[in-house]
Amino acid sequence: MTDPLPKLPADPRPPTSTEPALARHVRSAQTIMDILFGPPAIRAFSVRYPDGTLERAGAPVPLFTLALKRAGSLSRMFWPPSERNVGEAYLRDDYDIEGDLEAAAGLADLLIDRFSSPQTLLQLALVMRTLPRNDHTADEQSLTPEHAGAETAAPTRLDGGHTTSGPAHSKERDAEVIRYHYDVGNDFYALWLDDRMVYSCAYFPEGTEDLDAAQEAKLEHICRKLRLQPGEHLLDIGCGWGGLILYAAQRYGVRATGVTLSEAQADLARERIRAAGLEDRVRVEVRDYRDLGLREGEARYDKIVSVGMFEHVGRANLQAYVQQVYRLLQPGGLFLNHGIVVVEAAVSPGAVEQLARLVFPQKTFMHQYVFPDGELVYTHEVLAHAERLGFETRDIESLREHYAMTLRHWVKRLEDHHAEAVASVGETGYRVWRFYMGGCAWAFSTGRIGLSQMLFSKPGGRSSLPLSRADLYRPPASKAENR
Known part of the structure; x- marks a missing residue:
């Protein structure tokens, strides 16, 4: 029988006087892996320890290899237990995932089960004490300032810079946190997004589309749901780099206005509008959606459409968000809200998890490094606010599986452009995006989070909706036919 994995070289670092200590630490790490994941024979992944020792998976083809870089890697990954510690250990290069990051994220279920056992926690605590807590260099230790874990602290960049510390979801702070995420550089996003740079869930009607085709299919799907007609005025709240408004103007002949809080996104969107010769019908403004409609005339x-934006609104501001859309929309008009939602069964913590949150309070990895102040709500909360204000719910569609597929494309493209990504945002920045997108792919594929497209109509005018949904799935029309 052929060996399923090639022999891997030992760690190239020369032996030192600490070699006996390292051997002891490796044995402790092996014990921890057995406690958490069982013996190697039943694991679906391989483990390589910092001395070069390789424990092969029991599976014929391992899903990935967990490469532990330092003697104390596991103590920082798993003690105290939290997803943020796992993420920060990855950012500090305590370990690497060689292979399928989404499969590695799937170990979360097993870890939650293990950490829910007091007996297991006691076993781990005893072994963790034998590992070094700090075998980093000074540079590796300073991932974030000391205050970064406080709930009242401002969102913190990996380089130690930070945004304003104003109240969450104030206009000033919202502008800062959006720029924190989106102004890392258009060139970086262009490495792994599609040609239109659409940074939201794609749509795979056949399941075999490449990313560019799937994102075009998503834009078409949205335009059809809105039943766009030539001459109508479309508002895109959180327009990104302008992919949707350009598509709607070119294919459906509408006038379109997009708003974003990111100067970098607006600059590129305007360049693309000029290149397409659509400056007379399409414009992008750097403007808060709450300020829309306040100018005379x-x-x-x-x-109105909002794609991948309302995750930044916040539960406390959800009613005001829907109310503003209602105020801006013509009677008889349609509003499509496309965004990530939370699934109730996936966010109900057990007793041990609730205790852990009290004992080890900290921001999540996503809040600290990816989407400061981001907050997911339930689909039924959006529906309740919308209907209470007068909207009529006309269509709801889940695209959960489509987002898992989208993220897999993004992760693969990011990994394929590792060197260029590091040149753009640094190795730590590359790891932030790889870790968060791989974890999100797992969360969508397993139903931890979802994606809902919700279509609402505003009473008072003639509805533009047909009696069936057949028009959503007709063969694509040419540009001339649409216009």
Whole structure:
């Protein structure tokens, strides 16, 4: 029988006087892996320890290799237990995932089960004490300032810089946290997004589309749901790099206005609008959605869309968000809200997890490093606010599996452009995006989080909706036919 894995070389670092200590630490790490994941024979992944020792998976083809870089890697990954510690250990290069990051994220279920056992926690605590807690260099230790874990602290960049510390979801702070995430560089996003740079869930009607085709299919799907007509005025709240408004103007002949809080996104969107010769019909503004309609002479919009933006609104501001859309929309108009939602069964913590949150309070990895102040809500909360204000719910569609597929494309493209990504945002920045997108792919594929497209109509005018949904799935029309 052929050996399923090639022999891997030992760690290239020369032996030192600490070699006996390292051997002891490796034995402790092996014990921890057995406690958490069982013996190697039943694991679906391989483990390589910092002395070069390789424990092969029991599976014929391992899903990935967990490469532990330092003697104390496991103590920082898993003690105290939290997803943020696992993420920060990855950012500090305590370990690497060689292979399928989404499969590695799937170990979370097993870890939650293990950490829910007081007996297991006691076993781990005893073994963890034998590992060094700090075998990093001074540079590796300073991932974030000391205050970064406090719930009241401002969102913190990996380089130690930080944004304003104003109240969460104030206009000033929202502008800062959006720029924190989106202004890392258009060139970086262009490495792994599609040609239109659409940074939201794609749509795979056949399941075999490449990323560019799937994102175009998503834009078409949205335009059809909104039943866009030539001459209508479309508002895109959180327009990103302008992919949707350009598509809607070119294919459906609408006038389109997009708003974003990111100067970098707006600059590129305007370049693309000029290149397409659509400056007379399409514009992008750097503006908070809450300020729309406050200028004299601004008319209401025929259709409004929000794609991947309302995750930044916050539960406390959800009613005001829907109310603002209602105010901006013409009677009889349609509003499509496309965004990530939380699944109730996936967020109900057990007793041990609730205790852990009290004992080890900290921001999540996503809040600290990816989406400061981001907050997911339930689909039924959006529906309740919308209907209470007068909207009529006309269509709800889950695209959960589509987002898992989208993220897999993004992760693969990011990994394929590792060197260019590191040149753009540094190795730590590359690891932030790889870790968060791989974990999200697992969360969507397993139903921890979902993606809901919700279509609402505003009473008071003639509905533009047909009696069936057949028009959503007709063969694609040419540009000339649409216009």
